[in-house]
Amino acid sequence: MNDPVSAQHKPRLTSLSHGGGCGCKIAPGVLSELLAGMPAAQPYAALMVGNETSDDAAVYRLNDQQALIATTDFFMPIVDDPYDFGRIAAANALSDVYAMGGSPIMALALVGMPINVLPKSDIAGILQGGAAICAQAGIPVAGGHSIDSVEAIYGLAAMGLAHPGHIKRNADARAGDVLILGKALGVGILSAALKKDMLDAGGYQAMIDSTTQLNRPGAVLGALDGVHAMTDVTGFGLLGHALEMARASGLSASLRQADLPWLPGVRQLAAQGVVTGASGRNWASYGDAIALAPQVDDTLRALMCDPQTSGGLLVACAPGVAGQVLDVFRSEGFGYATVIGELREGGPAVHVA
Template identity: 85%
Template structure:
C-alpha cells in the first residue's frame, strides 16, 4: 500500500525523514540525561504540573475555576499523503490536552519544510490537514511559525482549559486501580510496513482511523473522581508510558499481554520482522524496570515497546468505575477500549504476564 501524494512528481514524504511520527522521539534514557540539569519548577506556585513526573503537558492555575494546559508536539511524516500527515500530527498534539483532562481552545502551527524539495501544494495540504483536525476539535489554528528545513516537520503548540480539580496527573494513580487502554496498538509496525510498501489496504485504513481519532473522552473522564490518572501512549510504547505512571505514583503496573488490543495485521507483520528501530531504543532505555513472563518472546517484547503515534489514553481508575469508563470510550467510538492491567503496591516498574 502506498498512500497518495498530492502531486505525482513529488517525493514520498516518508522518504525525506529518517524516522516517522512518534518514532522520531528521542529515546527516554537519553531524554532523561538531557533533562537532568533542568532547574526545578517548585518556586512557581501557580504551576500545577511541570516536567517532574513526565506528564503530557504543563498546567498553570489561572484562578479557582480555570487551569491552562499547554503542550507542543511535532514530528516527521508517518505517511506519504500530505493531508493525512497533517491530520495525524494535529490529532497527536491535541491528545496531550485531553490526556491531562482538558479541552483544547487554540493551536499554533509549527512548520519546518524543505521548500526546494516539496511542491508548495503538498506543504499546503499538510497545513490544511492539520487545520481540519483542529476544526473537528472546535478550535482555531491562530498562528504559528515556519522555517525552511532539511526534513519535513509539522505539529502544533496547543492550549486547553480544565477545572483545576479535574487535572489528571501521572502521579495520582492508586494501588488497586484498573488500567484501561483506549486504542489498539501497533501503529509503529504499520507505519514501518507502509515505508517498505508492504502494508495492506486494510492496515492502512486502520492506521489512519486510529491516528486521526481525537482522544476526546479524556475531558469527560477527568470529571470522574474515580479516575485517578491518565496519560496517552505515544513514542515510548505501552511499556514506557505505563512505566511513567508507575514511577510517578510509586506503584507496580501489571499488564496482561492476552488482553492487549492490536490493529489489524500487526502481529503477523511483526512475526515477519517488520519492527521499528524505536522499539529497540525504547527497551534499551527502560528494560531494566520491566519484568516479562517467560512465555513472552522477542517479537511480543518489541510490540510492547512499539512507538504509537496519536495513541490511546491509558487510564488508571478505581475498579468500580471500570464499566463507566469503558462506556464513555465506547459511546465515543473507541471500539478497542479495554482493561489491560492493574496497579499494585510494590516497587515501581512494569510486570507483563
C-alpha cells in the same frame, strides 16, 4: 507562482524523514541524560503540573474554576499523503490536552518544510489536514511559525482548559486501580510496513482511523470520580508510558499481554520481522525496569515497546468505575477500549504476565 517541484518528481514524504511520527522521539534514556543537567525549577504557586513527572502537558492554575493546559508536539511524516500527515500530527498534539482531563481551546502551527524539495501543494495539504482536525475539535489554528527545513516537520502548540479539580496527572494513580487502554496498539508496525511497501489498503485505513481519532473521552473522564490518573501512549510505547505512570505514582503496574488490543495485521507483520528501530531503543532505555513472563517472546516485547503515534489514553481508575470509563470510550466510538491490567503496591516497575 511557479512551483519548482513537479508532481512527477516529488519525493515520498516518508523518504524525507529518518523516523516518522512519534518514532522520532529521543529515546527515554537519552532524554533523561539530556535533562539531568537542567537547573531545579523555581517554585511557582500557580504551576500545577511542570516537568517533574514527565507528564503530558504543563498546567497553570488561572483561578478557582480554570486551569490552563499547554503542550507542544511535532514530528516528521509517518505517511506519504500530505493531508493525512497533517491530520495525524494535529490529533497527536491535541491528545496531550485530553490526557490531562481538559478540552483544547486554541492551537498554533509549527511548520518546518524543505521548500525546494516538496511541491507547495503538498505543504498546503499538510496545513489543511491539521486545520481540519482542529476544526473537528472545535478550535482555531490561530497562528504559528514556519521555517525552511531539511526534513518535513509539522505539529502544534496546543492550549486547553479544565477545572483545576479535574486535572489528571500521571502521578496520582492508586494501588488497586485498574488500567484501561483506549486504542489498539501497533501504529509503529503499520508505519514501518508502509515504508517497506508491505501495507495493504485495509491496514493503511486502520492506521489512519486510529491516528486521527481525537482522544475526546479524556475531557469527560477528567470530571469522573474514581478516575485517578491518565496519560497517552505515544513514542515510548505501552511499556514506557505505563512505567512513567508507575514511577510517578510510586506503584508497580501489572499488564496482561493476552488482553492487549492490536490493530488488524500487526502481530502477523511483526512475526515477519517488520518492527521499528525505535522499539529497540525504547527497550534499551527502560528494559531493566520491566519484568516479562517466559511466554513473552522477543516479537511481543518489540510490539509492547512499539512507538505509538496519536495513541490511546491509558487510564488508572478505581475498579468500581471501570464500567463507566469503558462506556465513555465506547460512546465516542473507541471500540478497542479494554482493561489491560492494574496497579499495585511495590517498586516502580512494570510486570507483564
